[in-house]
Amino acid sequence: MTDTLQLTVLIPLLNEDESLPELHDWITRVATEQNYTYEIMFIDDGSTDNSWEVIERLASVDAHVRAIRFNRNYGKTAALQTGFLAARGQVVITMDADLQDSPDEIPELYRMITQDGYDLVSGWKQKRYDPLSKTLPTKLFNGVSRWISGVQLHDFNCGLKAYKQKVVKSIAPTLYGDMHRNLPIVANWNGFRKIGEKVVQHRARKYGTTKFGLERFINGFLDVLVIAFVHRFSKRPMHLFGGLGTLSFFVGTVLTTYLIGEKLYNIAHQIRYRNVTDNPLFFLALVAIILGVQLFLTGFLGEMLVRQNLNKTADFQVAERIGFLDNISV
The missing domain is CATH 1.10.287 (Helix Hairpins)
Structure with missing residues (x-):
């Protein structure tokens, strides 16, 4: 496997042991059909179930699998940041591990980055299988995010996104807190203006339960304000x-x-x-x-x-790694 790959599929996860084998096989089938050189990178955000054992089994039979396990739960932003820094693909596609994102979307997302020239393509779950208590706050959050940021997307919080490698390498050092909800805004304010959107399939959850509550929308609003403040005034x-x-x-x-x-x-x-x-x-x-x-x-x-000009380094404590040389940092 070469150091530079066409595709990295980055999957942050927390307690998703039931869905991982099916997700891995699905991604593998799509990537093989498209003849991609690729890697599947799992970031285990401190799971307490058998997720890491499942990942180890997958890695033992598939050299495309790389993985990092945190010592404890740090949050999705930390998982994505670590994965961004470690990704080797020229295109990085993120998706959730719960099978609500379809790997069949990968080829079109990849094409929009490599052929249409987008810096970032965000999924838009136009038809959602969520209760009203979740869809209404989502619409409100997206509306406020568009108004504050000027980035015209319908669904900022969709986990299915595609990035050019230079985008993730640029924004990764600036991430903290719960900024994963606002990555298109962070990318835009870092100078990556060509941001697209693609309607994607939203599938009903097959295994387990959601790991997020309504508080994520309150945190999301606050994070948008923080990003706006930091972008405009952190240097002045x-x-x-x-x-x-x-x-x-x-x-x-x-x-x-x-x-x-x-x-x-x-x-x-x-x-x-x-x-x-x-x-x-x-x-x-x-x-x-x-x-x-x-x-x-x-x-x-x-x-x-x-x-x-104080430089702060991430303090995420990695417990185990698969597919990384000991002398190479993530």
Whole structure:
């Protein structure tokens, strides 16, 4: 097997031992029919069932299988990040391990990347087999994501996506938290503008139960806001905090000037007046000035931290690996 392959099928998983053999065989059949040079990479995100034992059996009979097992559950973003860094395929296709994503979509996704020139193609599960309690929050999340990011996709959260290798290598070091829901946004803001969409089949879950609850949508909204903030201001925090601080300080100064002017006018015209501290505007002006100074200093400190260019490395503890040389990092 060469170091550079046509295709990597990347599968993050958690407790999916029942579906893995069927998924492996399905991917193998599709890849063989298309004559791809390929690898199937499983990232076991701390499964507590027999998933790793199943993967070991698959790897023992198929040299195309590579796998990484985390010491504990770190989340889907960590699994994808690790897989992106290790992937050798010129096209990287991600899919869930629960058989709700169809490997029969692989050839068309591969063609859209290699022939149509897309940087990223996201699956769109136009017809879903999910309850209303899941589909409505999904639509709301997708609508907010489109509005904030400007990336016009119908289904940001679909696990079935295809990437050029240079895209995954570029975005992998920037991922953290639960950003897997917003990978098209991250890619777009990293300069990969040609993002496409393909209607894909959504299959009903055959084994087990879903590993995600409604809280994922709340986290997804927050992650979109974080990505927007980081993209726009991580390298220039003074533009945000300094701008807000300057505006707040200006408002406080205007109010203070008004209060002083009012008092001097009343004195000059011998008009009875109340103490400045009895006017509610005095406290509003005081708060605005103090807040302005604090925001400005926050922006200044942020600029100093950016200048230090701190590089943080991932701290995912890998327990076992299959198909990796000991002296080569993932």
